[in-house]
Amino acid sequence: MPTHMVKPAFVPNVHVYSCLLIQNDLAQRWRGRYNEDTDLCLQVLSAGLCTVLFNAFIIDKVATGIMKGGNATELYRGDGRLVMARSLERVWPGVVETKRRFGRPQHVINWRKFDTPLKRRDDIDWDAIEQAAPKMRLVRKEKVKSPAVQRIKREHDLKLGIPILEGVAKHKIVQGGNVPGGHRVLWDGERKPFITPMKECNSIDLRHSDVVADIGAYVGTYAIRCARFPVKEVRAYEPTPHTFEVLNLTTLPNLEPVQAAVVGDDRDEIDLFVSRGIGVTNSTVLSRRKMGAVTVPAISYEQAVAGATVVKIDVEGAEYGFPIVQPHLRALIIDFHPVPDMDWKAAADGIIEDILAAGFTTVVEPDWSNGWTCAGSWVRPMDEPPGQCEPLMQGERCCGCGVPLIRAGCRALCPVCFESWYKRHRAGFSCAEVLASA
Numbered sequence: 001m002p003t004h005m006v007k008p009a010f011v012p013n014v015h016v017y018s019c020l021l022i023q024n025d026l027a028q029r030w031r032g033r034y035n036e037d038t039d040l041c042l043q044v045l046s047a048g049l050c051t052v053l054f055n056a057f058i059i060d061k062v063a064t065g066i067m068k069g070g071n072a073t074e075l076y077r078g079d080g081r082l083v084m085a086r087s088l089e090r091v092w093p094g095v096v097e098t099k100r101r102f103g104r105p106q107h108v109i110n111w112r113k114f115d116t117p118l119k120r121r122d123d124i125d126w127d128a129i130e131q132a133a134p135k136m137r138l139v140r141k142e143k144v145k146s147p148a149v150q151r152i153k154r155e156h157d158l159k160l161g162i163p164i165l166e167g168v169a170k171h172k173i174v175q176g177g178n179v180p181g182g183h184r185v186l187w188d189g190e191r192k193p194f195i196t197p198m199k200e201c202n203s204i205d206l207r208h209s210d211v212v213a214d215i216g217a218y219v220g221t222y223a224i225r226c227a228r229f230p231v232k233e234v235r236a237y238e239p240t241p242h243t244f245e246v247l248n249l250t251t252l253p254n255l256e257p258v259q260a261a262v263v264g265d266d267r268d269e270i271d272l273f274v275s276r277g278i279g280v281t282n283s284t285v286l287s288r289r290k291m292g293a294v295t296v297p298a299i300s301y302e303q304a305v306a307g308a309t310v311v312k313i314d315v316e317g318a319e320y321g322f323p324i325v326q327p328h329l330r331a332l333i334i335d336f337h338p339v340p341d342m343d344w345k346a347a348a349d350g351i352i353e354d355i356l357a358a359g360f361t362t363v364v365e366p367d368w369s370n371g372w373t374c375a376g377s378w379v380r381p382m383d384e385p386p387g388q389c390e391p392l393m394q395g396e397r398c399c400g401c402g403v404p405l406i407r408a409g410c411r412a413l414c415p416v417c418f419e420s421w422y423k424r425h426r427a428g429f430s431c432a433e434v435l436a437s438a
């Protein structure tokens with residue numbers, strides 16, 4: 001396990017696999033042809049006993065599904081995986097479901113049904129035990145030959161904000177998300193880069209006088225699009241260290257990246273729970289998908305949206321603690337997220353009722369059919385305030401990259417940005433020469 005990973009030393013009442021230490025006088029026994037380890041764990045837990053999965057001590061083994069032969073050849077060939085999953089579901093109805101995971105049939109278990117607490121033995125004087133550090137040390141293997149392990153390490157590095165490319169997480173510029181000229185997104189060097197869906201954001205017509213607060217900006221897909229329009233000001237709040245560094249690579253006079261988590265109270269820091277992968281689901285709300293936590297600066301919602309006319313909120317479940325409707329807002333874009341152990345749908349409906357009661361009308365209505373479509377947008381009539389971003393509106397700086405230009409008197413792009421923007425995006429922009437002193 002990489003030394004920078006943050007995990008509890010052990011997790012009770014879950015599946016124990018690969019290497020098991022079993023109390024031999026248990027009444028429960030191995031049985032069946034498939035999933036013997038999972039079935040044994042469920043037997044133990046159903047009897048009111050505990051299982052303990054250790055993270056502090058692990059074994060060195062070949063990753064599951066890589067080695068040929070054995071079960072892969074004899075049991076899982078053809079529809080073997082479906083048979084395997086169904087057989088466990090028949091033995092444990094209501095606990096096990098068969099779903100499609102990892103591109104194949106897979107059993108899925110609700111381990112939360114089991115909450116038996118661990119109990120200390122009565123025959124040990126726990127107070128007399130010396131609380132000393134373990135006599136062991138971790139050794140990090142820097143050179144890893146396995147491509148699979150290299151990929152896992154990259155995911156872990158991205159997850160916890162470990163610098164992996166000259167101080168900034170690995171990224172590439174892509175066209176997409178309706179961002180003029182494209183923008184930087186995280187990239188692992190192999191798979192297709194993820195671009196934040198923008199349907200709800202695109203539904204709101206921008207004004208050059210708008211002040212936009214992008215809460216949960218990620219790598220800045222919406223923030224950069226607004227800044228290049230250009231609006232008067234964009235404040236982009238992103239707490240995850242490595243995604244903030246990528247966002248911060250775009251420099252425009254009307255774009256202010258802020259490395260902070262927006263919260264519903266007045267605390268000045270908070271734990272950010274990180275998930276596996278590129279950080280798109282990192283959140284201040286804990287869920288079972290999260291792998292660890294880092295402490296990040298925090299800012300209150302009221303302070304974050306002060307003076308804003310447009311607010312976009314995508315914070316993976318923290319939105320339910322915000323006083324979302326504020327008197328100066330004319331447009332709202334909110335991505336609602338399921339939260340474990342909470343009636344989040346009722347909370348979302350309550351927020352929408354407050355939005356409509358405040359005079360907003362629905363532009364895009366949330367579709368509750370799956371977790372990727374629970375976003376919506378709302379607007380209300382409001383007079384346009386004075387003021388614009390003069391350096392960009394007067395062509396003193398490039399609306400694409402912010403480089404100083406020979407004043408064009410209107411929105412303008414440097415020759416490089418002019419060539420890289422799609423025709424539909426550069427309509428209304430002139431091409432101006434870069435100021436020699438730049």
